[in-house]
Each structure stands twice: as C-alpha cells, then as structure tokens.
Amino acid sequence: MDARTPARHAEAVIEVRDLVVGFGDRVILNGLNLDVYRGEILGFVGTSGGGKSVLTRTILGLVRKRSGSVKVFGQELGTLNEKERSLMERRWGVLFQQGALFSSLTVKQNIQFPLREYLHMSQAMMDDVAFAKIAMVGLKSDVAEKMPSELSGGMIKRAALARSLALDPEILFLDEPTSGLDPIGAGDFDELIRTLQQTLGLTVFMVTHDLDSLHTVCDRIAALADGKVIAEGTIATMMAAKHPWLQAYFHGSRARAVFGAQG
Amino acid sequence: MISVRSQDGGLVVAGRGAWTAHFAGALEQEVDAALAAHARPATVEIDLAGVERMDTFGALLLERLRRTWQTSGVVPRVTGLAPKYAELVEEISRTGQEPPPPKRRTEELLERIGHTMVDVGKDAMALLNFVGATVAATWRMILRPKSFRFTSMVNQLDQVGFRAVPIIMLITFLIGAILAQQGLFYFRRFGAEIYVVDLVGVLVLRELGVLIVAIMIAGRSGSAYTAELGAMCMQEEVDALSVMGFDPVEVLVVPRILALIIALPLLTFIGSMSAIFGGLLAAWSYGGITPDVFIERLKYAIDLDQFEVGMYKAPFMAFVIGIVACLEGLRVGGSAESLGRHTTAAVVKAIFLVIVMDGLFAMFFASIDL
Ligand SMILES: Nc1ncnc2c1ncn2[C@@H]1O[C@H](COP(=O)(O)OP(=O)(O)OP(=O)(O)O)[C@@H](O)[C@H]1O
Ligand SMILES: [Mg+2]
Numbered sequence: 001m002d003a004r005t006p007a008r009h010a011e012a013v014i015e016v017r018d019l020v021v022g023f024g025d026r027v028i029l030n031g032l033n034l035d036v037y038r039g040e041i042l043g044f045v046g047t048s049g050g051g052k053s054v055l056t057r058t059i060l061g062l063v064r065k066r067s068g069s070v071k072v073f074g075q076e077l078g079t080l081n082e083k084e085r086s087l088m089e090r091r092w093g094v095l096f097q098q099g100a101l102f103s104s105l106t107v108k109q110n111i112q113f114p115l116r117e118y119l120h121m122s123q124a125m126m127d128d129v130a131f132a133k134i135a136m137v138g139l140k141s142d143v144a145e146k147m148p149s150e151l152s153g154g155m156i157k158r159a160a161l162a163r164s165l166a167l168d169p170e171i172l173f174l175d176e177p178t179s180g181l182d183p184i185g186a187g188d189f190d191e192l193i194r195t196l197q198q199t200l201g202l203t204v205f206m207v208t209h210d211l212d213s214l215h216t217v218c219d220r221i222a223a224l225a226d227g228k229v230i231a232e233g234t235i236a237t238m239m240a241a242k243h244p245w246l247q248a249y250f251h252g253s254r255a256r257a258v259f260g261a262q263g
Numbered sequence: 264m265i266s267v268r269s270q271d272g273g274l275v276v277a278g279r280g281a282w283t284a285h286f287a288g289a290l291e292q293e294v295d296a297a298l299a300a301h302a303r304p305a306t307v308e309i310d311l312a313g314v315e316r317m318d319t320f321g322a323l324l325l326e327r328l329r330r331t332w333q334t335s336g337v338v339p340r341v342t343g344l345a346p347k348y349a350e351l352v353e354e355i356s357r358t359g360q361e362p363p364p365p366k367r368r369t370e371e372l373l374e375r376i377g378h379t380m381v382d383v384g385k386d387a388m389a390l391l392n393f394v395g396a397t398v399a400a401t402w403r404m405i406l407r408p409k410s411f412r413f414t415s416m417v418n419q420l421d422q423v424g425f426r427a428v429p430i431i432m433l434i435t436f437l438i439g440a441i442l443a444q445q446g447l448f449y450f451r452r453f454g455a456e457i458y459v460v461d462l463v464g465v466l467v468l469r470e471l472g473v474l475i476v477a478i479m480i481a482g483r484s485g486s487a488y489t490a491e492l493g494a495m496c497m498q499e500e501v502d503a504l505s506v507m508g509f510d511p512v513e514v515l516v517v518p519r520i521l522a523l524i525i526a527l528p529l530l531t532f533i534g535s536m537s538a539i540f541g542g543l544l545a546a547w548s549y550g551g552i553t554p555d556v557f558i559e560r561l562k563y564a565i566d567l568d569q570f571e572v573g574m575y576k577a578p579f580m581a582f583v584i585g586i587v588a589c590l591e592g593l594r595v596g597g598s599a600e601s602l603g604r605h606t607t608a609a610v611v612k613a614i615f616l617v618i619v620m621d622g623l624f625a626m627f628f629a630s631i632d633l
Contacts, residue, residue, distance in 0.1 A: 103598035106367065120288040126361070129324050135358030136319075142364040149597020168284050168318040183440075198319055199351035 010037035013171060013203050014059060019068035022050070022057050028054050030069070030227035036171075041197055041204040043214045046224030047245065050209045055224070056173055061085075062093060072171070080159055090118055093164035097175040097207075099156040101148040107134070107159045108144040114166045133162040136196075151182045158189075165196070173197075174206040178213055188209060190217045203250060211258040223249075235259065252263075267297050273306035276328065276339075279313030280313040282321025294324050298331050307332055312343030322348070326424040329356070342392035359371045386612075393512075393590045397520060398539035416518040421499040423484040424526030430483070431476055431530050438475060439467060439538030443545035455552045460557055461564040463542035468569045474621055476581040480527060481613035485588035489517055489609040492592025494600040501593065511593065527581035528574055535573065570633055576624050580617050587613045 014036035014162045017071065019027040028051040036042050046052050057063040059070055069076060072088065080088060101110050111130040115121070131141055137158040148156060157180055177193070180185035194217050196202050208214060215219055215235060222232040222248055231241045237252045239259070247254065264286060265278045276297060280292060301307075316320070325341070332339050344352060370378065404411045445461040492515060495501050501511050511577060539561070546552040550558075591609035595602050 104600035119284055121291055122288075125287065125291050125320075125323070126532060128327070129320065130361060131360040132319060132323055135361075136354060141361040142588055143366050145367050165319075168320065195350060195354060199348065199354070 003108050003163050010039065012036065012157065013073055014205065015069075015071040015074075015164070016055075016059065016262065017069045019055075019070060019072075020066040021054055021063060022066055027066075028227060029058070029258060032224075032228050034229050034232075036203060036205055037220075038195070038203050039201050040194065040219040043226065044205065044219030045209065045214065045221060045249065046209045046210075050224050051227060052224060053175055054206070056094075056175055056207060060092075060173065062224045074217045090114075090167050091168065091169055092171040093169035093172060095157070095161050095164045095177055097174060099148070099158055099160035101156060101163065103148050103254060106145050106147055107139075107162075111150070111158065111163045113163070113164050118167060129166070130162075133165055134159075136165070137192065139161045139186070139234060149221075154182070157181060161189075166199060169202070170200075171203045171205065174204060174208070176207055176209065178210045183212070186212065193217055211255055251255050265293050265297060267301065270308075273308065274301055274304040275308045275310060277310045277313060279315075280326075281316040282314050282324065283316055284320045286325070287320035290324055292319065293329055295527045296467075297455070298328065299420035303335050304332070304337055307337050307339035308526065309339050310343050311341065311345075314343075315355075317345075317348045317351065318568045319355060320349065321466050322352050326355050357577050373476060375459045380579070388587065390590060393585055396512050397516055397586060400510060400517050401521075404513065404517060410513070412514060412518045415514075416522050417529070418486075420526055423470075423480065424529060425520055427483060427526070427530060428533060430532045431479060433476060434479060435467075435472065435534035435538040439463060439541030440473065440545040441541075442466065442471075442538075443542035444549050447495035447546065449610065451550070455553065456546075457556075457560055459542070459546055459550060460552070460560040463546075463592075464561050464565040465537050465569055467538040468565060468573045470573070470621070472538055473531045473573045473576050473580065474529045474617070477527065477617045478525070478536040478582070478614050479586075480530065480611055481584045481617060484523065485584050485613045486610050488585065488588035489592040491594075491601065491608045492589055494606055495594045496593060497597060497599075497602065500590030515594070516589040516593075519589060520582060521582040523585040524578045527584075528577040529579045531573060535570075536557065543631060572624075572628055572633055578622075580620060583616045583620060584613045587616060 014034070014037040016032060016034040017216045018162050019029050019032040027062065032055065032096060034055075035076075044052055044055075054063055056191060059072065060219065075084070075088065077085070077088070089162070101107070102113065105113065108127070108130045111133055115126050130144060134141060134144055139155060139162070143151065143159065148159070149234050151159060156175065161174075161177065173195075178189050181189055190213050193204060193206075197204055206213070206218065207233065208218075220232060220234065221238050221242075223230050223241075224230070225243065225245050230243050231238060231246060235250075238246055241247070241250075250259070264280050264282070266277055267273070267274065267276050280286070309325065311317075311325070317325075329339050329341070341352075362546050387428055443463050446462045447456055450456050450458050450462075492501070495515070501515070504511050542558045543554055546557055547554060588609045591605040591612070595605050
C-alpha cells in the first residue's frame, strides 16, 4: 500500500470546508470537511441514505449548499462565469449511481456526445475514441450500436463509465461504480480504475460499499456519519477507529473475509 | 505537433508538445498527412521523446500511425516514450482489435411506407385487444367489487374532472360567444337575428359542446395518462406490479378510464352551459337580444332530444380517449424519446377517433330520426 500512499503535502484538488446542506428542515450534511489530493483514489463510505450522493452532487454544483465552501482545482464553483464553469466541467467526469445514459442515443453516441460538443475532430477519430473507451471498460464492441434500454444493469454501468471518461478528465467521480457488477467484473473494474489513475494521473472520488474496492484500489478512505467526516485515512486507521458504525463496518463478517489477515 | 524527416533511407517521425484531447483535432490532421505522404517507407522510427503529455487521444493517434504502417508491411519502432505512458499505450493497442459492429440501418422510403401500413394494422389489433382486456378487467371488478380501486379513481376524477373545469368553461364560453357573434352577422342580413339562438343552442348541445370538450380532454388528460403510465413503464413499475400478482390493467387502467367516463359527460354539461351563456352575452351586446328573449327562444328552439344526443356521445368518447391514452402509455419503451412519441401518438389518435366517432354518431342519429 505504501507505493500508492500520496505524498502528505500533495495538492488538494477538492477542498470542502464546513459544508452544510439540507432539504427543507432536514439537515443532511452538517459542517463537513474533506480534502481530496491529486492523484489519489479516495474511497468514501457511509450509511445508506447518509448523504454520500448529496455530497457528490454538491461538489458538482447540482445541489445548493446552505453554507461553507467547496473548491475544485482551487476555484469556488459558485464564483465562476459560464465559460470558466464549462472549462471546469471538462476537467471532471461523473459516473452517476443509476448510469444516467441518454436513453435516446446509442452507447457510441453517448460517448461521443461530449467530444462533439467540446472538441473538433473527424468522425473517424471520434469512432476510434468511442471504441477505445468501450474496450477499456471491458465491453464488447457490438455494444456501441445498442440503445441503453437494450443493456443489462452492469453493462449500463460500464457504458456510463466510458462516457464519463470520454474527455480524459482529471477528476473522476464514481457513485457506487461496482454495485451491480459480478465479483470478477468488479475486480476488473477496480483494476481499470487503477490503470487509468496511474496512466492519466487521475484523481478518483469513489463512493462505494464494496469492501474489495476499498481494500484493493483506495489509497485513502473517508467515512461519513451524522453529516460529518468522522474518520479518514488508510484501512488500518479505519479498523482502529472507535466509532460504533466504523467498528461494525470494518469488523463485520464480510469485512473479516476481505481483510482477513489484518482483522 | 509532429515532424517527419528521412534518415539513413528510413523515416523518423518525431512528436512534440501535448498529445492530449485539446489538441487532438490538429494532431489528427498531421498524422493523416504523414500517413498519406509516406505510404510505404522502408523503415519507420516514431520518436516520442518530445511529447510532454499524452492521454488516450494521443495514444489512439500513435496507435493509428503504428497500425496503418503495419498493415502496409513496415513495423515502426517506437522510442522515447515516457515510462508513465507505457501502460496507457499498451492498453490502447489492446483495444480496437475487434471489427466495429455494423451501423444501425435507417429505413428507405418504401420500406417505411410498408412498415407504417403494417403498423396501422397492428395498432388496430392492439387496440381491440386492449379494449377486450379492459372490459374483462372491469367485469372481474364487478364480480369482486371489493378489489375496485375507489381511492385511485377519485384521485383521477379530481385530476381530469374537477381541475379541468376552469379551462373548459373559459374555452367553451369563448366559442359560444364567437359563434353567436358570427351568426348575428349573417342572420342580420335577413332580419332574422333571433335565429342565432337556434344556431347556438342546437350546435352547442348537439355537436360542438361534446366535441370541443372531448378534444380538450384528449389533449389535457389523455397526454397525462400516457406520460404517467409511460414513465411507470420506463422505471419497471408496471413490471413490478405484474410480478406481485396485480393486473396492471385492473390497477392502472380501469380507474383512469372510469374516471374519464364519469368526468367527460359532466364537463360536457358544464361546457355546453358555459357556451350558451357566452352566446347569450354576445347576442345581448351585439344583437340587442335581451336575456329573457334569448331564453324564451331557446326553450322553443331546442328540445330534450338535442341535449340527449350530445350527452349520449360523451361517455363513448371518454372511453376511446382513455383506452388510446392508456394503451400508448403501456407501450412506451426504455427511452425518453419513446415516451414523447407515444404521448404525441396518443393525443393525435384520440382526437382523430373522437372526430370519426362523432361522424358515426351523426349517421346513426340521422337514421333513427333523432
Ligand atoms: N432532492 C432531495 N430532496 C429531499 N431529500 C433528499 C434529496 N436528495 C436526497 N435527499 C435525502 O438526503 C439523504 C441522503 O441521500 P443520499 O442519496 O446522499 O444517500 P447516500 O448516502 O448516497 O445513500 P446510498 O448509499 O443509498 O446511495 C436521504 O435521506 C435522502 O432522503
Ligand atoms: Mg447514493
């Protein structure tokens, strides 16, 4: 794990400070602080319904925050003008929990959608890119001409990942990427994320419940409970933490099966 | 971004700068130019020492250089590739080996006409089939009245009936007024202004009232039904109902159609009254026909038959609108586009069938002298 631990002083590409987010009179995130460093894979865990997706959406500017600050690449999203914002949006890729492929476009067109919008290149090049991304996420090339409604749940996940990688982003947001994949597929997926992260210097913010992913690819883990990050660090830190939820999570029977030796 | 030079009888392609997404368009052109200019060099060396950054776009173009020359029998030597990109380049050269799948075909004109014809036939069959399923579901419900979804129907009644009242009243009022105003204009030439009352009364009660209300409801509630059921289909909610042992027709369709069958006659009544009121006001202000004269003449001009003819038609039109809208909703496929297409189809077909039915009713009532 040492090789993958990022330098302590690495630059933070995402900086969240004292974030408060709520809906109506319910406060979901309450004074949350989090840093994500360049080139690391951060695993983000927490109870179901605890606000992991909400945090992701807040960082992406899809949910309004009540107070606090969220900086991506050192810039506060709210202060950017339209052009700067669009430049920023080219630098991140997002895999939504439900895939969110455009249902009226084929998989290939889905992947080419951001390319067509932002880059000027020939159709042949765009086809090359689409097929390369499709192969990279482990799909067969005949998927390219299929509509999203003709794909299985796992294939949708992969196709959506291919689309989020279309512009070779610097930050990749993944909301439960390996749920719905078979264990071998999930393993490949983890492998792929690691490859991409190493070759492209990608920073990955990954919401996950998959203990295998946490164990094999995540450099660092942050845990969310009661609207705050209650612990962050390596698996070892998590396992030593006293919070009852972390105790249950990292010392449950499934966790023991994965972390065996350390547990 | 690349420079090509000859060296010792071979070719050296030197890359420099950023081979990234942002510059991919320009780089592609240079790569293609190099490939076109040197189709069959003796040896090739691709020197990447000058490339500062590379992403999948750059790696793909490198792969294109390599593959094109390889197929013409020259194996290029790649040098100077920064080690951190080695894995990426390897990954990319692994991809794109499979042949691309055939494109989705678009249909030719003649083919489309043929398919449309077949579809019209299939549509008619599906409609009949669905009418059967609905009637059967209703029959089952009559046998087991407990299973009737009363709450759901009341909710629908509120949506399609009660909430439609203001807009129906407004539109029929305006149409009644316009009818009277235009009628006055012509009857005045013959000094027969009073006949405008007959015109408005008969036309509205017999034909226009029910027709306009039905068309409005087809647009307003028919589209809502299709969109609701369509969205449920897309989210697999309808499938969830079936696997839990419910009949989607019974749960979703019957309450909606019953609600329409109850609401449309009521709305027709309200709309007709509103249209006559509009006619009355227009006749008063344009033709000086006072309300008491108008009502006196109305009593004389129309009888209960006229009113009944209009009201009889309403439930049948409601049934057709409901059936078409629900059927289209349940046929929605997985995409947002399909939802839009079926909603449009539902409204167009419902309005078409309403007008066709009105014609059939006219023939029917004429033949029984009503
Ligand atoms: N648009 C919204 N309006 C109101 N409440 C919302 C909204 N979006 C999310 N919530 C609430 O915020 C809470 C956190 O939701 P979130 O989707 O972030 O959970 P999560 O941590 O991602 O859970 P999971 O692991 O199941 O995906 C939930 O209680 C949810 O009901
Ligand atoms: Mg979530």
